[in-house]
Amino acid sequence: MSTDSQQNTHHSPVLEFKSSTFSVPVLVLANNDLIAIEQQLQEKIHQAPEFFKNSPLVFDLQELNNLNLDTNINKLVNIIRKLDLLPIGIRGGSAQQNQQALKLGIPSHSGHINHNPATSPEKQKPQTPEPEIAPEPQFVTVNSTLITHPVRSGQRIYASGDLIILAQVSAGAEILAEGNIHVYGSLRGRALAGVQGDTEARIFCSDLQAELISIAGNYKISEDLNGAAPNQPVQIYLQDHTLIIKDI
Known part of the structure; x- marks a missing residue:
């Protein structure tokens, strides 16, 4: 290798740090x-x-x-x-x-x-609650991630807001979202909504055949989903630390 090539190699960045979640x-x-x-x-x-x-x-x-x-x-x-x-x-x-x-x-x-x-x-002295003041209305914008192609086995997708998938999620794939998850095809992999602790997050899918579903850390595996009829749209939400699967 020539001296010029070696110098160019030394000056070219070989790594970088990126923030991620x-x-x-x-x-x-x-x-x-x-x-x-x-x-x-x-x-x-x-x-x-x-x-x-x-x-x-x-x-x-x-x-x-x-x-x-x-x-x-x-x-x-x-x-x-x-x-x-x-x-x-x-x-x-x-x-x-x-x-x-x-x-x-x-x-x-x-x-x-x-x-x-x-x-x-348990040892703090009780304090007199201050009168509550109604907060001013706020508008919150939630970013959504849209996936139009099938999510194949071994793939892992993370969304900082809601995650919308217009195709199927194959077995062995994993999808995660800080907000809600919408799957408009078969859900055969793992789906985790509210991964940062949002207990109000929900999972919606057209065909529930998942290996695992989870909301805010509360999960069910495939053996617990026998009561869910396949090929029917359902929603999954959290109630009293229990996942509820309900037909839409």
């Missing part, structure tokens, strides 16, 4: 019983093994720390990894817990935690 499951712990945690994790994974296999995971310790329940970070991470989950972050941890996680190659994510028992919700 990914949907990652968050494991919220309410008890520090490691045996019970491992058992219930196994049960969850057994319900949808392909969905959880080698899945990235953020574990949240805020509730445990609010209850002053100590947690062995090393043992917890070992359990998570043993079950073929990949911990990529800790949230709601103390400074010491964050440091322990960092030694294991797990960075901390933003999340406020209250370490002072005196200021916990």
Whole structure:
């Protein structure tokens, strides 16, 4: 290679950083019983093994720390990894817990935690509620993503607003949206709406044959959808932490 070619290669950018959004499951712990945690994790994974296999995971310790329940970070991470989950972050941890996680190659994510028992919700003094003032009407614009071609196995599509698909979603494909999902063909893959916690999000489809459906982290797998008649348009919404499937 000539000297000029080498110089051009050195000056050409070979990488760049881009901001992006990914949907990652968050494991919220309410008890520090490691045996019970491992058992219930196994049960969850057994319900949808392909969905959880080698899945990235953020574990949240805020509730445990609010209850002053100590947690062995090393043992917890070992359990998570043993079950073929990949911990990529800790949230709601103390400074010491964050440091322990960092030694294991797990960075901390933003999340406020209250370490002072005196200021916990159950010990706060009741406050006199201030009179509510009706807010001025606001107009919210929701961006929609339109897909006109079939979503094939292995493809993954993420929408920051509503996601509208005018074709089928094949088995092995995954579609995610922060808002609603509309599928005007057969839905055979995985559909996750309200992935940022929007419990009002819904899924609409013309033919429900999905491997998994989820709204705001509440999900059902294919075995739970036997009651849903195929080839009929349905809507799926969340009610009392339960997914409701209703004919349109």
